[in-house]
Amino acid sequence: MKRVIIAVVIIAAALAGIMFLLNKNKAKNEAQTAVVAEKNAAVAVRADVADLREVNAQYISNGVFAPKQEVKLAAEAAGRVIRVLVDEGDFVRAGQTLAIVNGDKQSINVNNAQANFNNAKSELSRFESAYATGGVTQQQVEQARLQLENAKNNLKTAQISASDLNVTASFAGVVNKRSIEPGSYVNAGTEMFEIVNVSTLKLLVNVDEKNIGQVKVGQSIKVESTVLPDQTFNGTVKFIAPKADASLNFPVELEIRNNTANDLKAGMYGTAYFGGEGVVNVLTVPRTAFVGSVSSNQVFIVENGKAVLKTVVAGRSFGDYIEIISGVEKGTQVITSGQINLLDGTPIQIIK
Incomplete structure (x- = not known):
C-alpha cells in the first residue's frame, strides 16, 4: 500500500512539472507573438522630403502637327x-x-x-x-x-x-x-486626290488647369520639333477649349507658319513652350506622393511614426515633381509608395 501511495505522489509531481513547463512556454510564445504582431502592424512605405528645388519655369506640352487645310x-x-x-x-x-x-x-x-x-x-x-x-x-x-x-x-x-x-x-x-x-x-x-497645305500648320496640345490661366488667344508661343533641332518656330494661340477633358486638361490649338522650304511636315511631333525661360526655386514634392493622382490634392505625411493624410494645394507640374502652394512645409516627410495600404493614422515603417 505504501508503494502505491509513493507511486501516485511521483506521478502527480511529474504531471505538475509538465504543466508548469507547458504554461511557461505558452506565456513565452504569446509574448513573442505579441512582439511580432506589434512589428507587423506597421506598414512598410517609402518616403521623401518636401523641399525647395530649382525648376524650369516654362510649361512644356507636346502634340502632333496637322495641316491647316486638307x-x-x-x-x-x-x-x-x-x-x-x-x-x-x-x-x-x-x-x-x-x-x-x-x-x-x-x-x-x-x-x-x-x-x-x-x-x-x-x-x-x-x-x-x-x-x-x-x-x-x-x-x-x-x-x-x-x-x-x-x-x-x-x-x-x-x-x-x-x-x-x-x-x-x-x-x-x-x-x-x-x-x-x-x-x-x-x-x-x-x-481622286488628297490635297494638303503645309505652308501653315496646326498644333493641338493639352494644358493642365494649373497653367491654363497663363494662356491667352493671340499669344505667341515658341514651338520646336525634335526632327528639326536647330530650328525654332513661332506659334500663335488660336483656340482655347472652354471645357477640360476627363484629366482636367484643356486642348489648346496653335497656328504655326512654316518656313520657306516647308521643313515642318504634318504628322511630326511638336513641342510648345508656355511662359518665359528661367530657373526658379519652388517647394515641391514627388508626383508619386499624391494619393491616386495630382488632382486629388491629398498626400500622406510622416508624423510620430504614423501616416497622416493631408490636403494640399498643388501648383505647377515640373515633370516628376509637383509644386506645393500650401498644405505642407519644407522638410516635411511625404510618403511616396505604399499609400494603397494606408489609412489616416496607420503605423508605418520607412524602408529605403
Whole structure:
C-alpha cells in the first residue's frame, strides 16, 4: 500500500512539472507573438522630403502637327478618266485643273439643252410678234415665256454637270495622294486626290488647369520639333477649349507658319513652350506622393511614426515633381509608395 501511495505522489509531481513547463512556454510564445504582431502592424512605405528645388519655369506640352487645310477631292460625275494632269508631290494652285473625265454624254446634254433654249427663245419672239397683231392671246405669250425660263434652267444644269468633269483644286497646296490613273472609271463620290497645305500648320496640345490661366488667344508661343533641332518656330494661340477633358486638361490649338522650304511636315511631333525661360526655386514634392493622382490634392505625411493624410494645394507640374502652394512645409516627410495600404493614422515603417 505504501508503494502505491509513493507511486501516485511521483506521478502527480511529474504531471505538475509538465504543466508548469507547458504554461511557461505558452506565456513565452504569446509574448513573442505579441512582439511580432506589434512589428507587423506597421506598414512598410517609402518616403521623401518636401523641399525647395530649382525648376524650369516654362510649361512644356507636346502634340502632333496637322495641316491647316486638307481636302479629299472626289468625282462629281460618273465617267472614264481621260487625263491626269498632276502627280503626287506636285504643288497646285487654287482652281488648277487636276484631271479630266470623259464628257461625251454631258456634252450631248449641253448641246440638247442649248438647242431647246434657242428654240424656246425663237418661239417667244414669234408669239410676241403675233400678239401685237392679235394673232395669239396673252396667255399663250406667258406660256412661251415660261417654256423659255425652263429651257434656260435646263441649260444651266447641263453646263454645271459638264463643268463637274474637270476636277480642280479648291486651294493651293501639295498633292499628297493620287488615287486614279488615265483610263480609270469613276462614279460620283469616288476619291481622286488628297490635297494638303503645309505652308501653315496646326498644333493641338493639352494644358493642365494649373497653367491654363497663363494662356491667352493671340499669344505667341515658341514651338520646336525634335526632327528639326536647330530650328525654332513661332506659334500663335488660336483656340482655347472652354471645357477640360476627363484629366482636367484643356486642348489648346496653335497656328504655326512654316518656313520657306516647308521643313515642318504634318504628322511630326511638336513641342510648345508656355511662359518665359528661367530657373526658379519652388517647394515641391514627388508626383508619386499624391494619393491616386495630382488632382486629388491629398498626400500622406510622416508624423510620430504614423501616416497622416493631408490636403494640399498643388501648383505647377515640373515633370516628376509637383509644386506645393500650401498644405505642407519644407522638410516635411511625404510618403511616396505604399499609400494603397494606408489609412489616416496607420503605423508605418520607412524602408529605403
